[in-house]
Amino acid sequence: MNLTLHVWRQKGPHDKGGFETHRMSDVSPDMSFLEMIDVLNETLIAAGKEPIAFDHDCREGICGMCSMVINGRPHGPEKGTTTCQLHMRKFRDGDEITIEPWRAKAFPVLKDLCVDRGAFDRIIQAGGYVSVNTGSVQDANCLPVSKVAADAAFDAATCIGCGACVAACPNGAAMLFVAAKISHLAHLPQGQPERHLRVTAMVEQMDHEAFGHCTNHFECGEACPKDISVENIALLNADYAKGALWAARPKQLSGDG
Amino acid sequence: MKLDAHIPDGPIDEKWDRARFEMKLVNPANKRKFRVIVVGSGLAGASAAASLAELGYAVDCFCFQDSPRRAHSIAAQGGINAAKNYQNDGDSVYRLFYDTVKGGDFRAREANVYRLAQLSVNIIDQCVAQGVPFARDYGGLLDNRSFGGAQVSRTFYARGQTGQQLLLGAYQALSRQIHAGRVTMHTRSEMLDVVVVDGRTRGIITRDLITGKIERHAGDVVLLATGGYSNVFYLSTNAKGCNVTSTVRAWRRGAGFANPCFTQIHPTGIPPHGDHSSKTTLMSESLRNDGRVWVPRNSGDARKPDQIPEAERDYYLERIYPSFGNLVPRDVASRAAKRMCDDGFGVGPSGRGVYLDFGNAIQRLGKDAVAAKYGNLFHMYSKITGSNPYATPMVIYPAPHYTMGGLWVDYDLMSTIPGLFVLGEANFSDHGANRLGASALMQGLADGYFIAPYTVGDYLARVGKSNVTTDHGDFERVEGQVRDRIDGLLSIKGSRSPDSFHQALGRIMWDKCGMARNRDGLHEAIEQIRALKDEFQQNLRVPGSGTDLNQSLEKAGRVQDFLEFAHLMCTDALTREESCGGHFREEYRTPEGEALRRDDDFCHASVWEWQGDNTTPKLHKEALAFEHVHLATRSYK
Ligand SMILES: Cc1cc2nc3c(=O)[nH]c(=O)nc-3n(C[C@H](O)[C@H](O)[C@H](O)COP(=O)(O)OP(=O)(O)OC[C@H]3O[C@@H](n4cnc5c(N)ncnc54)[C@H](O)[C@@H]3O)c2cc1C
Ligand code: SF4
Ligand code: FES
Numbered sequence: 001m002n003l004t005l006h007v008w009r010q011k012g013p014h015d016k017g018g019f020e021t022h023r024m025s026d027v028s029p030d031m032s033f034l035e036m037i038d039v040l041n042e043t044l045i046a047a048g049k050e051p052i053a054f055d056h057d058c059r060e061g062i063c064g065m066c067s068m069v070i071n072g073r074p075h076g077p078e079k080g081t082t083t084c085q086l087h088m089r090k091f092r093d094g095d096e097i098t099i100e101p102w103r104a105k106a107f108p109v110l111k112d113l114c115v116d117r118g119a120f121d122r123i124i125q126a127g128g129y130v131s132v133n134t135g136s137v138q139d140a141n142c143l144p145v146s147k148v149a150a151d152a153a154f155d156a157a158t159c160i161g162c163g164a165c166v167a168a169c170p171n172g173a174a175m176l177f178v179a180a181k182i183s184h185l186a187h188l189p190q191g192q193p194e195r196h197l198r199v200t201a202m203v204e205q206m207d208h209e210a211f212g213h214c215t216n217h218f219e220c221g222e223a224c225p226k227d228i229s230v231e232n233i234a235l236l237n238a239d240y241a242k243g244a245l246w247a248a249r250p251k252q253l254s255g256d257g
Numbered sequence: 258m259k260l261d262a263h264i265p266d267g268p269i270d271e272k273w274d275r276a277r278f279e280m281k282l283v284n285p286a287n288k289r290k291f292r293v294i295v296v297g298s299g300l301a302g303a304s305a306a307a308s309l310a311e312l313g314y315a316v317d318c319f320c321f322q323d324s325p326r327r328a329h330s331i332a333a334q335g336g337i338n339a340a341k342n343y344q345n346d347g348d349s350v351y352r353l354f355y356d357t358v359k360g361g362d363f364r365a366r367e368a369n370v371y372r373l374a375q376l377s378v379n380i381i382d383q384c385v386a387q388g389v390p391f392a393r394d395y396g397g398l399l400d401n402r403s404f405g406g407a408q409v410s411r412t413f414y415a416r417g418q419t420g421q422q423l424l425l426g427a428y429q430a431l432s433r434q435i436h437a438g439r440v441t442m443h444t445r446s447e448m449l450d451v452v453v454v455d456g457r458t459r460g461i462i463t464r465d466l467i468t469g470k471i472e473r474h475a476g477d478v479v480l481l482a483t484g485g486y487s488n489v490f491y492l493s494t495n496a497k498g499c500n501v502t503s504t505v506r507a508w509r510r511g512a513g514f515a516n517p518c519f520t521q522i523h524p525t526g527i528p529p530h531g532d533h534s535s536k537t538t539l540m541s542e543s544l545r546n547d548g549r550v551w552v553p554r555n556s557g558d559a560r561k562p563d564q565i566p567e568a569e570r571d572y573y574l575e576r577i578y579p580s581f582g583n584l585v586p587r588d589v590a591s592r593a594a595k596r597m598c599d600d601g602f603g604v605g606p607s608g609r610g611v612y613l614d615f616g617n618a619i620q621r622l623g624k625d626a627v628a629a630k631y632g633n634l635f636h637m638y639s640k641i642t643g644s645n646p647y648a649t650p651m652v653i654y655p656a657p658h659y660t661m662g663g664l665w666v667d668y669d670l671m672s673t674i675p676g677l678f679v680l681g682e683a684n685f686s687d688h689g690a691n692r693l694g695a696s697a698l699m700q701g702l703a704d705g706y707f708i709a710p711y712t713v714g715d716y717l718a719r720v721g722k723s724n725v726t727t728d729h730g731d732f733e734r735v736e737g738q739v740r741d742r743i744d745g746l747l748s749i750k751g752s753r754s755p756d757s758f759h760q761a762l763g764r765i766m767w768d769k770c771g772m773a774r775n776r777d778g779l780h781e782a783i784e785q786i787r788a789l790k791d792e793f794q795q796n797l798r799v800p801g802s803g804t805d806l807n808q809s810l811e812k813a814g815r816v817q818d819f820l821e822f823a824h825l826m827c828t829d830a831l832t833r834e835e836s837c838g839g840h841f842r843e844e845y846r847t848p849e850g851e852a853l854r855r856d857d858d859f860c861h862a863s864v865w866e867w868q869g870d871n872t873t874p875k876l877h878k879e880a881l882a883f884e885h886v887h888l889a890t891r892s893y894k
Contacts, residue, residue, distance in 0.1 A: 012805060030530040030643070038535055038756070045754040045809065050800045053808055055323065057496040059536050061637065062421055063327040085640050110467055111806040114323075118444070121324050125436040129429035130388045134308040134706045135379075137386035141343060144397030154390040154415060157422060161326055190388045 001027040001093040005040065007052055008100040010109050017109065019098070029089035033076065034059060034066065036088055037099075053112040061085040061225065064160030067167070068113055069100040074164035074223045082162065082225040102167035106174065106210040117163050119209040120177060127201030128181045130190045149187045156183035158226045168223035171212030176220035178206050179232035182239060196243040203240050258513055258866045260879045263667045264368045269885055270350075273372045276668065277711055281718035288313035289439075291717050294461055294476035296448045296503055298325030300420070300698060301681025302482030303427035304705030305713075310434035312710060317474060318431065319443045319463060321498055321811075326428040329484055329496040330701065333420020334541035334634070336404055336412035337698040339377035344401050348409040350374045356407060357696060358886040360586055361661070361689020362838035362854060364516070364862065367885055368668060369686050373696075376703040381413055383706055387426040391415050405542045405586060405694025412695045417541055417633045423698055427705070446472075447811065448503050449739045451479060451510045451677065452725075452732050458676035459725040460732065462739045466811065469804040471743075473727035473736055478676050478713055481507060482705065485660035485682035487520065489819050489826065490771065491763020492529055493657035494539040500815040501822045504664050504683055508825075512672040513864040513877065515665035515685035517822070518830035521692055521839045522772050524590035526656025527641055528610050537656035538641055540613070541634055542694045545583045547618035547627065548651070550574050550590070552611050556601035562612055562650050573597055581893040588691045588839045588852075589893055591655035595772050596850070598654070605652040614650035655772060659697060661688045661839065662829075665864045665879070669712035670704060673864075676720070678713060680704040685862065690838025743803050746813045751796030755812035758793050762786070762816070762823055770827050775843040779831045783824060790820045825865060825874060832876060835859045856888050 003024045010017030027036055034056055041051035057065040066083040070076030076086045091097065099113065107115040145153075159180035166174050182199050185191030191198070214233065221230035265276040283291065291314050295306040298320040306318040320328060340353040353374040358365055381399070385391065391413050392400040404412035415422040434440040445466040452460045452473075460475040486501035487493035508514045525544060526537040551570045558565060574593060575582040585593075594611045597603060604610050619627050624647060628635065635646045642652075663685040664672045670686070672679050681701040688696060725731070769782035793816070801807040836845045836852035837859070845853040861878040868874050 028531060028533065031533055032535070032641075035533050035535050039533055042754055042756065045798060045800055046752070048798075048800065051809060053806055057322055057327055057498050058329065058332045059497060060332055060538055061640075062418065063322070063329075063331050063496060064324075065322060065327050081640065085637070087640065087643070089643055114806065117323055121326075121432065121435075121442075121444075124326075124429065125432040127436075129433045130386065131433060132383075132386045132430075133311045134304075134383060134430075134710065137382045140341070140381045140385040140391075141398050143385060145393055146397050147393050147395050150390050150393040150397075153388070154422070157390050157425065158418060160421075161324065184390070185388050188388050188390065190386060 001029065001088065001091065003027055003091065004096045006096065006098040009052065009112055012111055013108055027088055029087070031088045032059065032084060033070070033086040033088065034084050053114050055114050056084055059084040062160060064162040067102050067115065067162060067164070069102065069167060071098055074102065074167040075225050080225055080227050102163055104163070104166045104172040105212070106166060106172060107163060119211070120161050120163065120174070122209065123174065123178060123202050123205045124181065126205035127194070127198040130185065131194060143189055145188060153184050153187035156180045156187070156228065156232055159228050160226055162225065164223045164225060165220035166211065168219040169212065170217055170219065171215060173214040174206050174211040175214040175233050175236065176224060176228055176230065178202055179236035180228045182236045183232040186235060186239060195239065196246040199236065199239040200243040258673050258864070258877055260513065260665065260673070260864055260877055261667065262366060262879060263669060264366070265668065269368060269371045272368050273375060280711055280715035283714050283718045285313060289315055290722060291315065291478070292317065292476040293713065294474055294479045295319070295482060296461065296480065297328065297482030297484065297681070297683070298428070298431065299328035299330035299482060299484055299681060300424055300427055300701035301705045302328070302480070303424065303431045304702050305480055305482060305680055305709045306440055307427060307430035307434050308706050308710040309713065310437070310439035312714070313439070316434070316440040317443065317476065318440055319446045319448055321445065321447045321466060323445055325431055325442060325444065326425065328424060329499050330424045330698070331421045332496060333698055334417045334539065335543045336402065336414035336419045336695045337380070337423065338404070338411050338695040339381045339413060339699065340374050340411060341378055341381060343399060344410045346409045348411050352409065353377060353411065355886050357687065357693060358689070359891060360691060360693040362691050362891060363689065363856070363860065363883060363886070363888055364519070364837055364881065365687055365689035366881060367883060372708070373687050373700055373703050376707045377699050379707055380699060380702045384423060384426050387430060389415065389422045389426040402543065402546065405584065407693070417543070417631065420698060423702065449814070450506050450735050452735045453510050453674055454725050454729060454731045456675060457720070457723065458674050459723050460727065462736050467806050469802070469807065471736055471739055473732045475723070475725060475727045475732070477717055477723045478678065480678045480680055480709060480713065481664070481683050482680040483683045485663070486822060487657040487660055489762070489823055490657040490766050491759050492534060492537050492767070494523060494526055494537055497536065500818065502815055502818045505818040505822050507664060507672065507674070507677060509867050510674065511867070512674050512677055513665035513866055514662070514825065515862045515864045516662040516829065517826040517865065518770070518833055518840050519661035519690050519838060520657060521587060521659040521661060522591045522655045523658035524587055524594055524655050525613060525653045526658070527638065528605055528607065528652060528654040538637065539656065539658060540638060540651065540653060542587070544613060544631060544634060547630070548583065548613040548615050549617060550583055550611055550613055552597045552602040552604060562614070571602070578893045585893045586691060586693065591772055592841060594655055610652040610654045612650035613653045615646060616650070619647065657771070659692055661685065661690060661692055665862065669715070670708055671712070671716065676716065678709060680709055690840055743810065743814070746797065746810060746817070747799050747803055749795065749797045751798050753792070753796045753798055755797065755799065755809055755816045758789065758797065759812070759816045759819065761789055762819060765789070766823055766826070770830050773841045773843050774830050776831065779827045782827045786820060786823050786827065793817065793820060828874070829863055829865065833859060833863060854890065860888070
């Protein structure tokens with residue numbers, strides 16, 4: 001296949017950046033999208049130019065590191081697929097492809113296609129866990145969990161923290177990501193004691209970061225490579241409303257981080 | 258270099274209790290005065306960092322990805338073993354211990370493996386308490402499956418994403434400690450050297466991968482949990498960033514490197530599609546529970562698999578190993594696939610592949626049941642290959658996957674440099690010459706949650722605070738060496754990219770130090786590596802500078818360490834004149850072609866001490882005694 005690529009290049013966070021055009025020939029349909037970029041990078045190096053910086057690691061759709069907006073869609077045209085799992089057989093000979101980094105205020109560009117997603121980590125740090133120290137736990141089977149609840153928790157827990165939902169949202173909101181973690185823990189008995197504290201703390205942190213507000217466009221669900229359901233957002237909203245009531249009462253618990 | 262494993266006295270089932278009782282404790286009020294450096298945020302690193310911080314130590318944790326949650330552990334698929342015996346099928350701590358020692362082909366330390374089996378049960382409890390959504394049955398209790406050669410069902414799993422869910426559990430525990438201010442997390446930060454002063458580890462030198470800033474970090478103790486080195490083969494199932502840098506750098510500072518030639522080639526990888534393949538993707542071993550492996554009975558049979566009648570198929574694993582069939586351990590399954598392809602029975606475009614067929618399972622269980630178990634793997638397979646495994650058998654071929662070798666550690670997980678601990682896949686400790694499926698996650702978490710928090714505390718209580726700060730001359734000297742190395746890479750200005758060197762190295766290692774090795778091949782490999790190293794020094798091209806995000810520079814540093822390490826790996830393979838586990842020396846095989854272990858001469862761990870550039874490293878041996886699991890030939894027939 002022959003392709004024309006328009007790739008976003010940006011030297012650093014403060015550089016304005018712009019598109020650069022590259023023509024590729026003999027692209028094999030069996031290559032992954034990132035392997036195609038590898039080939040382009042090799043030709044750039046051979047020509048004495050700097051290769052395109054892009055994030056990736058597992059190349060199996062599980063680490064959440066890869067992050068490219070391809071033809072205007074985070075992770076590209078194939079539903080439920082990360083950039084690294086997208087293969088060139090999904091494109092046609094002669095296609096023009098634009099490649100950009102995640103575009104969101106909360107995810108500043110570091111270089112070319114790499115962005116800083118530290119805000120996601122800070123949201124989890126604010127409360128996305130069960131407060132249990134190592135040791136001092138009971139036998140695992142002392143806590144039966146219905147298969148339905150366990151499966152629902154699992155479905156939400158498969159979020160890979162890639163940020164495509166934010167990149168897809170016209171407001172740059174992080175609702176789907178936050179909802180996925182809330183929902184994972186809210187479906188399990190282990191998550192109940194801190195359920196309200198958690199949702200309040202995580203939403204507060206989210207508001208603190210440069211994410212926008214959710215106005216129910218649901219572009220996030222379309223872009224999510226792990227098909228995290230937007231129904232989780234309803235659960236988040238309901239829990240947040242209860243959490244806000246709860247938080248308004250005098251504090252009795254002292255949360256240990 | 259002195260190798261003292263510090264194995265506690267007493268009966269094997271009491272050793273760990275005794276060791277813990279004999280440990281010195283750090284006064285709770287003093288814990289926060291100790292600075293613990295943890296390099297790595299995979300299962301081993303994240304669990305250790307979180308647990309040590311919970312105890313009150315001041316922890317600094319490092320990873321090269323943009324978030325600790327992305328460590329390579331995230332990619333583990335199949336599951337984690339534990340001797341819970343929830344299925345009442347005869348499992349016990351002793352049986353898990355026995356299976357692991359035997360599966361490792363008698364090249365692991367019994368005392369360590371026993372402790373691992375003991376701790377396995379605590380891991381599951383811990384993870385469930387954190388909210389890890391393991392698979393459950395309709396009664397709400399935890400489900401298990403049998404995995405990779407085990408005849409009991411002791412593997413806990415979360416669909417095909419067990420590593421992801423376990424890592425998120427550890428990451429969340431770590432995040433909680435970051436929030437509490439007890440862990441300082443350094444992401445996009447690569448460790449490039451260890452600083453040793455007066456025989457004690459004092460800290461590390463890192464590079465900030467965004468700004469290029471070289472930083473000094475002093476600590477009272479350093480824990481390396483930086484994973485394995487399968488990427489020495491270039492194509493492997495590991496994430497692209499996995500590297501050998503931290504362990505090779507530590508080796509050059511005096512840490513013994515044990516059994517570097519013990520690498521695991523996993524039987525079920527997706528074969529590479531051509532020269533531009535950047536990795537091989539694993540198809541979980543759990544698939545062998547229901548999938549049947551076969552090749553056409555007639556070599557060169559070019560028909561589509563569905564046109565080959567039953568009578569003309571060779572289900573060779575079932576034929577050669579009737580009692581284990583498709584579930585033989587990894588090394589056995591991989592070698593059998595290689596043999597079939599070498600003999601001309603291979604399938605797929607390159608002739609280097611065998612079928613993994615779900616036809617029977619779909620008939621027996623129904624498509625939905627198969628999809629419920631393996632849906633995500635089938636989905637991944639069809640994305641990568643464009644072929645539908647529900648309709649046509651998968652084509653698979655062995656791929657480098659895991660490395661049993663690593664830095665030598667004693668029972669306390671301390672390397673030969675005092676104050677340098679090594680956890681998870683980065684150490685050599687528990688899997689001998691072959692790791693059983695679902696045992697790496699178990700080991701990483703045992704090391705991080707339950708062993709290091711004790712043994713590191715004991716070390717600190719005994720030696721006290723380190724009084725070396727980052728303005729010490731040795732920090733300056735090592736930092737200078739790190740800078741020189743980076744400048745060196747940037748200033749060669751040749752014409753060949755880091756990736757192209759890495760690919761060339763991978764080809765040498767796969768051909769000559771892969772699934773089968775022999776004397777002549779290893780000698781050739783060493784020569785070729787030497788030549789490639791020379792070319793690297795003269796002809797490497799790294800565009801850009803060292804003062805910003807420069808991924809070519811990162812790769813170049815890793816490839817340089819792989820080149821050095823590859824030489825060591827071949828040297829080790831050359832001196833181990835026997836076949837055991839994943840190490841198959843063609844000169845040493847039984848008349849039936851199976852591995853021939855030579856216990857009289859090789860019942861030891863080979864530990865290599867660095868002697869300087871261009872000098873042959875020195876070999877030390879830790880003799881292994883088998884008092885409980887008696888040395889026997891593994892037979893899966
Ligand atoms: C595809 C796949 C599937 C697997 N499935 C299973 C399974 O089902 N069951 C099982 O038991 N095992 C499985 N394994 C093996 C298992 O996943 C690994 O052995 C284990 O996760 C390793 O964990 P770790 O914590 O030691 O290292 P890793 O998870 O590799 O973490 C290494 C950490 O070190 C950091 N790091 C590395 N180098 C540096 C450096 N120089 N500077 C700073 N930081 C650095 C990285 O950023 C990362 O945080 C699988 C492996 C693969 C490849
Ligand atoms: S919700 Fe989906 S899109 Fe958003 S971070 Fe998680 S996996 Fe990515
Ligand atoms: S590189 Fe890991 S999800 Fe794409």
